[in-house]
Structures are given as C-alpha cells and as structure tokens.
Amino acid sequence: MTDAPAYGFDTLQVHAGTPPDPATGAIQTPVYQSTAYQFRDAAHAARLFNLEEIGYIYSRLTNPTVSALAARITALEGGAGGICCSSGHAAQIMALFPLMAPGRNVVASSRLYGGTVTQFSQTIRRFGWEAKFVDFDDPGAIAAAIDGDTRAIFCETIANPAGHVTDLDAVAAVAADAGLPLIVDNTSATPWLCRPFDHGATLVVHSMTKYLTGNGTVTGGAVIDSGRFDWAASDLFPSLSAPEPAYHGLTFAGLGPMAFTFHSIAVGLRDLGMTLNPQAAHYTLCGIETLSLRMARHVSNARAVAQWLEADPRISRVSYQGLASFAGQERVSRICPRGPGALFTVGVKGGYEACVALVDRLTLFAHVANLGDTRSLIIHPASTTHRQLSEAQQVAAGAAPDMVRMSIGIEDPADLIADLDRALAAA
Known part of the structure; x- marks a missing residue:
C-alpha cells in the first residue's frame, strides 16, 4: 500500500504493510520462519550491508513478517519508519539506545508503569544512564530538570496504572525549546485514541503485548520514528549525527527521515538482539485488524x-x-x-x-x-x-x-x- 497515508484508520489496520504474498497470493502475511535469506550474488549482499538497498539478511535484524507488522504500526501512527522487538521494555531500551551514553540522562514522568520506573531508576544505571522523575503536569518542572546531559524526555500518553492523560502538547513544547526528542509510550492509548506525532512527539513506543495484539497471547514491542527530528542540528546525538564506529563509519543522519530506524536495525537489533519472533508478529498483525x-x-x-x-x-x-x-x-x-x-x-x-x-x-x-x-x-x-x-x-x-x-x-x-x-x- 504505497498510498497508505491516503487511507482511513480502519482500512490501514487491515491492509497497511501487508500486500498479498507475491509467491502464493495469500492475503494473510505468511509466517516467514527463516533465520537467514539467500543473496542473489556478492554485489547484492554488499549493497544490503551498506544500506544501499532494502532487503533481508538475518532475522535478528529484519524478517518479512516482522517488517510487515512494523510497517502497519508505522502507518497507523503516521510515522516515517519503525522496528519491532521482543517486548515493551525492550522497545524502551531500543528507543534510548541511539541517544544515550554514560553520564547522560532522560527526564521522565513520575506517572509511569511500575516496571518502567524500576527499569529507569535502577537497571539503566548499569549503562551509566540516569533518569530524573518529575510531575509532567508542570512544564516548568520538566524544563528545570533538563541539563547539559539530558538526551530525551519520556512519558506515557495514558499513564499506567491510573489512566492519567498527559498534556503532550505542553510537554512537546518544552522538548522543542530544549532541542530534545520526546519519546511517548502510546501503549494504553493506541493510535486509535491518540497519535502522539500529531502533538509533537519524536518517537513512539508500544508494548504490543497489550491492546495492539489484544488477546494476551504474545509479548512484543515497537519503536516508531516520526522522521521529523533533525539529529544533526546539534552534537548531542553522535550515534546518528557523526560517523558511527559500530557501523563502518556510516553517518546515519545522512539517510534522512529513516535515520533512526536504520540505526535501530543496523546497530540496535544487531548488537542488543531484542528480536521479535515472526509467529508473535503474525498474532499481532491479526489482532490489529480489529483494533x-x-x-x-x-x-x-x-x-x-x-x-x-x-x-x-x-x-x-x-x-x-x-x-x-x-x-x-x-x-x-x-x-x-x-x-x-x-x-x-x-x-x-x-x-x-x-x-x-x-x-x-x-x-x-x-x-x-x-x-x-x-x-x-x-x-x-x-x-x-x-x-x-x-x-x-x-x-x-x-x-x-x-x-x-x-x-x-x-x-x-x-x-x-x-x-x-x-x-x-x-x-
């Protein structure tokens, strides 16, 4: 569906990212249960590894079933690109990974799922990262918490557990003034209730385990990029704006709106290995059809x-x-x-x-x-x-x-x- 943005939500949730299978005509995306994919020749393999051509190399990075799911969620959120991974917690780490470094911090809402509070207050400290928790109903408190080491702002659209709706417009204004990306967990809202990119968010994360799948059968996560943040506008994000030593010196910002997504695949999924299995992706694709x-x-x-x-x-x-x-x-x-x-x-x-x-x-x-x-x-x-x-x-x-x-x-x-x-x- 190359014309996906022209379709309504109910059409996108059924069709986006999943054209009929070219080999069989199957209208449900097959479960591609394959570890690796045959290269046409040595030149084709080189183009794939150089990110000069889009295709499949190894299922820790990309898989056709998982890619179809990422494309569908990206279309529903109105983003430029996205990746799927093994859980919502994995998605949060994947979202922060290209942005953070030892000594850096994220300013986070005090209204978060308890597991996220623990991940941010305890676990990420092992990476040398820090989280500062503030009341996101107070934009002044958010601004005051930002310092020279802050690299992101994080909140939930509808906060778990109390269902508190965050004023994304006000939070996004603070993030824009600081030149920082706003990461929004849209799990409890789903893109049917709210599309955070329409309110100034940079990245959206999901625990697909919840409403997107909808039937309690699998765990999964997603990170969707708006494609609108200029990663090269400052030197705050060298993994994206400078030559990336973890990928033969490629400058990902030069790839345009897909910079974050390509980094998440080529470096994040490659090295962190937070892979979503294709069977889980299939269940979530089916679930989204009735979202x-x-x-x-x-x-x-x-x-x-x-x-x-x-x-x-x-x-x-x-x-x-x-x-x-x-x-x-x-x-x-x-x-x-x-x-x-x-x-x-x-x-x-x-x-x-x-x-x-x-x-x-x-x-x-x-x-x-x-x-x-x-x-x-x-x-x-x-x-x-x-x-x-x-x-x-x-x-x-x-x-x-x-x-x-x-x-x-x-x-x-x-x-x-x-x-x-x-x-x-x-x-």
Missing part, C-alpha cells in the same frame, strides 16, 4: 463501569478521566478525543486488605499482571506491579495501597458490574 472495533468497546465499557463505581458507597474514588466529574476534560478531549482508554484505578474503602479481598472474590475479572486484553483484568499494584516502589512513589504513580487497577475488556458491561457488585459485597 478500532475493540478500542471503541473498551472505552464505552470503561465509562459505564467507572460511572457505576463512582456512585457506589463502598468506593472512595475512581481515577477514570472519562467521567463527567473529572475537571480536566479540555486536556482529555484534545489529546484523546475518542476517550481516555479503558485503564483506571479504584480506591476501595477498607484500604489494602479490602483491595486484596475484592481481587480474590471476582469471577469474570482475571487477576493477572497485564492490561489491554479483550478480557477485563484487575490487579492490586501496591502488592504486585508497583511493589518494588516506596509508598511515596506508589502514590505519585497513582498506585496507592488502597487502589486496584482495572483494565476493562469487551464483555457485556452489565455482567462486569454484577461481578463487581457481588465481590464488593463479599469483601
């Missing part, structure tokens, strides 16, 4: 369940920003005009123990460490996904000890409400 249908149902169900919970006297608070009682409707409608997703937290009267009792007594809600499934899911973050954080960090992330996180699925909302009513009564 808009599922997201519409996720949002409508989430609103119905959140409204019921808000009115229940056993509940102390509901964080869902699609409720009429939420004061920030202008931001929500500007960033996520189709609704703020289906992820939110619920305060249960009785605190920590009542949350645990509620989780144990639900029938339809699955108690799992995941979100974005067709099934409704619940977890108590303070004892699981955010357990490694201090209580102050839990509260800042929207995962206080008296909160449970809900990811509302596509079931009949009346059944979900009845399940919650029974469990709350028992708890």
